[in-house]
Amino acid sequence: DTAVSQTPKYLVTQMGNDKSIKCEQNLGHDTMYWYKQDSKKFLKIMFSYNNKELIINETVPNRFSPKSPDKAHLNLHINSLELGDSAVYFCASSLQSTGNYGYTFGSGTRLTVV
């Protein structure tokens, strides 16, 4: 059983399209995150949800909209995709947003915008 699972693993799409990436965790964690890893391999946090409530929202274009239907799921919807959105997106979860809890990461979704 995969602890943090993301779908799809690969996504190739054209500029201007709208796409979603799904993430689910079966660890019973309260907090989930989206990270973006660009071509230079820098990992940057985008969003964090704690019990379905948005708690971290970094400087991310409005075209990116996270949605958390319940605390086990955090989806990422991207509107009007641009070439610069090409990256690997990682979902992660932790037991809580505070304290000394480690994060568990998914295996990533490689998004390629052409």
Next chain:
Amino acid sequence: DAKTTQPPSMDCAEGRAANLPCNHSTISGNEYVYWYRQIHSQGPQYIIHGLKNNETNEMASLIITEDRKSSTLILPHATLRDTAVYYCIVRGYYGNNRLAFGKGNQVVVIP
């Protein structure tokens, strides 16, 4: 803003202990030191974390200096599968403190 400094890369001999250094001279009292690694094309993997005492688990040991301004991650018997980018991260205990990744240390284990 990077709170930690690591060498950009290092090589280690297979079967030997690998000592990965990290400087965090501005660490504050409630901040923990975390280590993660990312093997090529995979998600980051938690290794170990500590506050001020040395820590050990099945993967590695973490040695934190008494002044807490630096630490060393020790992989006791490096294998080829330990080749990865290793991240040393300082993270506070309180508040919604995110795990902020720096550039990391590309460690290559050589046969």
